[in-house]
Amino acid sequence: xxxxKAEAERRYALLREQMQARGVEVLALYSxxxxxxxxxxxxxxxxxxxxxxxxxPLDGEPILFVSGRDELARAQGSxxxxxxxxxxxxxxxxxxxxARALGRTLAVAGLETLNQAQYAAFAALFGEDNISSGWPILxxxxxxxxxxxxxxxxxxAKIADxxxxxxxxxxxxxxxxxxxxxxIDAAMLAAGAEDNFQMTSTGKMLSCLHIPGExxxxxxxxxLAEITPFRGSITYAAQRCTTVKLGRASDAERRCYDxxxxxxxxxxAKVKPGTKAKEIAIIQNEIIGRYGYExxxxxxxxxxxxxxLGLGTIELTVDNELELQPGMCMVVHPNQFTPETGxxxxxxxxxxxxxGCERLSAxxxxxxxxxxxx
Amino acid sequence: MSIMSVPILVRGRHVMDSRLMPAEELQRRRxxxxxxxxxxxxxxxxxxxxxxxxxxxxxxxxxxxxxxFTNAILLLTADGHCCLIAxxxxxxxxxxxxxxxxxxxxxxTVGMSPLACDHVGLRTVEHMREKGxxxxxxxxxxxxxxxxxxxxxxEAALPPIVDLTGEFERLRAIKSEPEIAIxxxxxxxxxxxxxxxxxxxxxxxxxxxxxxxxxxxxxxxxVEDVKLFIGTSKSGGYLxxxxxxxxRYGEIVKLFCQVQYLRYRGLFGTTTPIGGGPGPxxxxxxxxxxxxxxxxxxxxxxxxxxxxxxxxxLYGHSAIHGLGQDLTEAPSAAVPLAAYEENMVLGVLLExxxxxxxxxxxxxxxxxxxxxx
Numbered sequence: 001x002x003x004x005k006a007e008a009e010r011r012y013a014l015l016r017e018q019m020q021a022r023g024v025e026v027l028a029l030y031s032x033x034x035x036x037x038x039x040x041x042x043x044x045x046x047x048x049x050x051x052x053x054x055x056x057p058l059d060g061e062p063i064l065f066v067s068g069r070d071e072l073a074r075a076q077g078s079x080x081x082x083x084x085x086x087x088x089x090x091x092x093x094x095x096x097x098x099a100r101a102l103g104r105t106l107a108v109a110g111l112e113t114l115n116q117a118q119y120a121a122f123a124a125l126f127g128e129d130n131i132s133s134g135w136p137i138l139x140x141x142x143x144x145x146x147x148x149x150x151x152x153x154x155x156x157a158k159i160a161d162x163x164x165x166x167x168x169x170x171x172x173x174x175x176x177x178x179x180x181x182x183x184i185d186a187a188m189l190a191a192g193a194e195d196n197f198q199m200t201s202t203g204k205m206l207s208c209l210h211i212p213g214e215x216x217x218x219x220x221x222x223x224l225a226e227i228t229p230f231r232g233s234i235t236y237a238a239q240r241c242t243t244v245k246l247g248r249a250s251d252a253e254r255r256c257y258d259x260x261x262x263x264x265x266x267x268x269a270k271v272k273p274g275t276k277a278k279e280i281a282i283i284q285n286e287i288i289g290r291y292g293y294e295x296x297x298x299x300x301x302x303x304x305x306x307x308x309l310g311l312g313t314i315e316l317t318v319d320n321e322l323e324l325q326p327g328m329c330m331v332v333h334p335n336q337f338t339p340e341t342g343x344x345x346x347x348x349x350x351x352x353x354x355x356g357c358e359r360l361s362a363x364x365x366x367x368x369x370x371x372x373x374x
Numbered sequence: 375m376s377i378m379s380v381p382i383l384v385r386g387r388h389v390m391d392s393r394l395m396p397a398e399e400l401q402r403r404r405x406x407x408x409x410x411x412x413x414x415x416x417x418x419x420x421x422x423x424x425x426x427x428x429x430x431x432x433x434x435x436x437x438x439x440x441x442x443f444t445n446a447i448l449l450l451t452a453d454g455h456c457c458l459i460a461x462x463x464x465x466x467x468x469x470x471x472x473x474x475x476x477x478x479x480x481x482x483t484v485g486m487s488p489l490a491c492d493h494v495g496l497r498t499v500e501h502m503r504e505k506g507x508x509x510x511x512x513x514x515x516x517x518x519x520x521x522x523x524x525x526x527x528x529e530a531a532l533p534p535i536v537d538l539t540g541e542f543e544r545l546r547a548i549k550s551e552p553e554i555a556i557x558x559x560x561x562x563x564x565x566x567x568x569x570x571x572x573x574x575x576x577x578x579x580x581x582x583x584x585x586x587x588x589x590x591x592x593x594x595x596x597v598e599d600v601k602l603f604i605g606t607s608k609s610g611g612y613l614x615x616x617x618x619x620x621x622r623y624g625e626i627v628k629l630f631c632q633v634q635y636l637r638y639r640g641l642f643g644t645t646t647p648i649g650g651g652p653g654p655x656x657x658x659x660x661x662x663x664x665x666x667x668x669x670x671x672x673x674x675x676x677x678x679x680x681x682x683x684x685x686x687x688l689y690g691h692s693a694i695h696g697l698g699q700d701l702t703e704a705p706s707a708a709v710p711l712a713a714y715e716e717n718m719v720l721g722v723l724l725e726x727x728x729x730x731x732x733x734x735x736x737x738x739x740x741x742x743x744x745x746x747x
Contacts, residue, residue, distance in 0.1 A: 033426040034442030046615070050426065070693070073612035089708055090518065115518060116525040178387030182593030190586035192618040211388035211440055 004044040004080040007148045011042060014141035016058055025103025027056040027134050028095070028122070030110035037310045038110050039064070040233040041142060045079035046194075047071065053095045054081065057102040065095045096121040107134035142235060142311035144327035150351065152236035153329055155192070156229050157349055157360035160240045163188040163196070163227040164361075168368045171223045171244045177202045177212035184227060193229035197237065197309075200225045205342035207300070209335070219372045221246045222253075224345040226333075228309065235310030238360055239331040241347030244368040252340035256291075257367040260346040263287040263334035264365060267305070271332070271350060271357035277320035281305040284334045285318065293338055301337040306330050306347070328352040329360075387598050389474075393636055394436045397476045399552060403545075404434055404454055410541055411452045417510035418451035419538055420498070420528065422520040428637075429699035430516035431458070433546055436474045438637060444486050445521070447498045449507070457501060459494045461486040495524025499531040513538035543704035544711060547696050549719050553638065554736060554745070557698065557719050560597070560633050560640030561734040561746040567592040568631040568642045571602055577623040577649050584629075585616035592633050599634040611727035623649040626658070628730040630723075632701065639697045641721050642746065643732025658729050666724045666731040673735070673742035675716040679705040693723045697734065719745070 019027055031039040031052045039045065039052045042062060049067030052075075056062045064081040066072060067089060075084045087094055092114075099106055099122070106126045108114070111133045114122075122131055145153065166187035170180050181200045188196055199209035201224045202217055209226055217223065223244040230237035245253060263284040270283055284305045285297040296302065306316035307330060314322060314330045333347025348365055350357045411419060423431035424445040428438050431448045435458055439446055446460035457480040462470065467483045475481060482501060484493040502508040514535040517525060528535070549557065567588040574584035585602050592600040603613040605628035606621070613630050621627065630643040645662070647655025673694065696703035696718060705711040705718070714720075714737050722742065723732040735742040 034424075073610070074614055077610040077612045078614060112521070112523070114522050115520060116522045116529075117518060119522045178596070179594060181387070182590055185593065186586040186590040189589050189616075190580075190582050192582050194615050213388050 003148075007146060008042070008044070008080050010146060011141060012056060012062070015042070015056055015137060018137040018140060019056075019058055019107065022107065022132070022137065023105055024107040024132065024134070024137065025058050025105045026099045026107075027137060028099055028106060028108045028110075029054045029056070029134065029138065030092075030108055030114060030118075032110065032113040035110060035113055037233040037235050038138065041138065041235065041311055043075075043079045043081045044232065045075050045081070046232060048074070050090050051092075053087075053092060055095065055099050055102060060102065063095075063098055065092070065098075090115060090118060091121075092118045093121045096125050100125040105130045105132075107132045107137055109134035109138040111135070139311060139313050143314075144325060145312070145329055145351075146327075149236060150327075150329075152231065153238055153349075153351075154360060156231070156236055157238035158362070159188050159191045159193045159229040160227050160238050160349070161361055161363050162191045163193075163229060164225075164240050164242050164363060167223070167225055167227070167242060168244055168370060171217065171246060171368075171370055173217050173219055173246060173372055176214055176216050178214065180217070180223065181212040181225075184225065188227075188229045192231065194231045195229070195234075197228035197234065198225065201343070207337060207343055208303070209343070209345060217246055219247050222342065222344070224343065226345065226347075230309075233310055235312065237309040238329075238349040239309060239333075239347065240349070240361055240363070241331070241333045241335055241345040242368070243345045244370060246370055247372040249367055249369055250341075252338075253344075254367065256336075256338050256341045257344055257346065259288060259291050259293075260334045260336060260344055261365055263336075264332060264346055264348070267332050267334070268350060268357055268359070271324060271352055272355065273324055273326055273352060275324045277314060277316050277322040277324065278318050280324075280332060281316040281318045281320070284316075284332075288334065288336060293336070296337060296339075302335060305334060306332040324352045326352055326354050387593070387596065388440055389598060389636060392474070394474050395552065397478075399550065400434060400436065400476055402550075404450060404456065406545055407434070407450060407542070408452055408454055410538070410545065411513065414513065414536065414538070414541075415511070416452065416513045416536060416538075418449060418507065419513040419515055420517065420535065421448040421450065421542075422446075422514075422516040423448070424519065427516050427519050427700060429546070429703065430542070432637060432699050435476065435479050436637075437470070437479075441486070445494055445524075447494045447520075447524075449498065449502070451507070451510075456480065457482065459484065459498045459501065461494050495521070495527035498524075499527050502531065508532055512536070515539050515542045540704075540709055543696075543709045546698060547704045547711060548715055548717050549698060550717075553698065554717065554719065556636050556638045557640055557734060558745040560635035560638050561642060561744075562640070563592050563595045563597055563635055564600075564631045564633045564640045564642040564734070565746045566595070567600060567602065567633065568629045568644050571604075571629050571631070572627075572644060572646045575621055575627045575629075575646055575648060577621060579621050580618060581616035581621065582618050588631060592631075595635075597633040597635045598637070601632050603630040604628065605630075605730065607728045613730070621648050624655075626655045626728045628725075628728075630730055630732055637699055639699070639701050639721075640734050640745070641697070641701075641732055642734065643723060643725075643730045645729045645731070655728075658726075662724065662726065662729040662731050666722075666733075669722065669724055670733075670735060670742040670744070673714055673720065673722070673737060675714050675718075675737055675739045678713050679711050692725070694720055697721045
């Protein structure tokens with residue numbers, strides 16, 4: 001995000017509104033190495049150290065703590081927070097002391113990822129009764145995307161399209177799954193992605209998506225991928241779920257993929273403000289069920305009917321009462337196993353608008369078939 | 375050097391086969407640990423791992439928390455028995471068993487979710503109670519990384535745990551021949567990727583193009599993970615991920631690449647001026663290279679370990695630390711062993727605002743030597 005200042009003020013206001021409502025005087029945002037989006041939300045800084053912690057008081061400027069002095073220069077160069085301090089390794093005692101100086105009640109976003117000593121550092125100064133999880137505060141603030149955030153997500157969607165086309169281009173007999181994944185990643189890096197949450201499965205009668213392995217592509221194989229590029233934070237990612245067939249698809253594969261497209265279209269037709277998240281999941285199951293696959297609409301034959309990425313949780317499950325609102329973003333993916341075809345991937349990222357939804361990908365959703373020389 | 379190459383996101387390649395460490399090598403490591411347990415009069419050791427510290431469990435089992443929010447606990451008892459409790463998707467359990475975890479490692483799996491990866495603590499305690507292990511004397515490795523709730527469960531169920539992280543770090547700091555061979559390959563790929571990026575650094579060229587070229591070269595060479603960092607003299611000099619910005623004539627570009635290959639790390643860093651010709655760039659780089667070679671000459675087996683003194687005395691910012699399955703291992707600022715020893719593998723970095731030199735080196739009796747030249 002090039003001009004983070006205005007966006008930061010908007011976010012701080014949202015967070016403070018929630019803090020006030022919950023009687024929280026200081027919000028600590030803690031990122032383990034695998035949860036960097038938490039600190040990124042308030043700082044525009046992606047941590048590469050052992051951890052990072054930002055403090056947001058009800059009044060006054062935020063403080064950013066980074067792990068290791070090598071992180072300091074990067075944080076000072078990239079973070080939107082002026083007050084950057086260094087901690088040693090995982091030691092949060094200085095951050096806890098700074099937090100205590102800012103207030104008496106604390107919420108920690110990332111509380112469940114603290115180690116024992118980190119929690120003890122906060123508990124010693126605040127008392128356990130004055131510490132709560134800050135996740136609800138952060139997650140609610142991040143649920144509706146701002147215009148600046150949507151710009152980032154739209155950029156990711158364009159890059160995901162580039163990744164998908166690279167995948168179709170590179171899917172050839174003899175190419176190994178991890179080599180195919182490398183081609184996708186390289187194309188998207190060249191287009192400006194910083195990272196990619198990618199699952200790639202290849203073979204026949206696949207059961208799920210996973211990290212790419214060694215298998216070389218053979219005629220008749222299916223290639224499945226979830227492509228999820230982003231810059232800065234996974235909260236600004238967009239996802240495509242894609243299936244490529246090496247050779248001509250069988251009748252069963254065509255029929256089942258058409259069914260998934262129908263489920264996707266049916267779900268997207270329902271996406272609009274006021275619709276409950278569960279309705280988007282249920283319609284997908286209903287459509288797939290009509291084709292005789294009702295009993296496959298549960299794990300392990302499918303995993304999820306859709307979700308957000310990063311912060312601002314949206315889960316498309318059959319019991320989620322969450323009402324959709326304009327500005328929410330999510331992937332809708334009727335990814336599904338059938339006994340005739342194995343697992344198939346089909347999905348796209350959408351934005352909830354005032355009147356319905358907008359597909360953020362410019363590509364059509366289809367079962368790709370690539371020619372195979374035999 | 376705190377830049378990390380943890381698999382923050384799922385990408386790259388997942389090696390689950392016999393190219394990983396053979397069972398005999400794993401047994402040798404377990405025997406060494408059991409000897410340590412006997413010396414400390416302990417009945418077993420609890421090792422913790424997640425994607426930021428895989429080595430604590432991987433060293434004995436080949437098991438790797440490949441997905442960011444998964445974690446694992448290994449129980450290694452003094453009789454050599456291993457029990458691995460890991461949060462993995464059920465679909466991967468069979469693949470793990472067939473693919474790379476030795477047959478003699480007992481495997482227990484629990485579910486996984488991004489916000490609740492502390493189930494391994496509860497399952498570990500259950501297992502210990504079932505097997506009558508909860509009243510034994512336990513040591514711990516890497517438990518300072520363990521999630522609070524899991525650690526609370528362990529502490530509530532067990533007598534005080536003796537921290538063995540330092541002893542373990544000393545044990546794995548000396549690399550075996552197979553380990554050195556893998557790290558040599560990793561370093562060679564890191565160097566080749568950095569040089570590939572260097573060739574893409576030209577006036578008007580996009581940094582992202584350099585990143586893509588390095589990525590493709592390293593991934594085609596079979597790495598599981600690769601990260602390229604760039605710093606430029608006209609944007610503060612600090613290392614960061616490549617940005618969609620054009621490189622400018624006359625600026626000096628720092629490139630730092632780290633890879634993971636067959637679960638081992640390798641790193642390499644270099645610097646290039648954009649456009650060549652006269653200017654301060656080539657001279658600064660030549661001077662820094664000379665200092666870097668002098669620095670390597672000063673790292674000898676038997677000399678006291680000092681992570682920063684060598685560099686800071688003469689050369690500006692430097693970092694020297696062990697590396698292997700984890701990017702930062704002992705000796706390091708966190709676990710500063712007394713002295714360098716033969717067959718330690720070290721990451722060495724020498725950096726000013728404009729120039730970086732970094733390499734992965736092998737410590738010998740007479741000097742440290744690059745693993746890729």
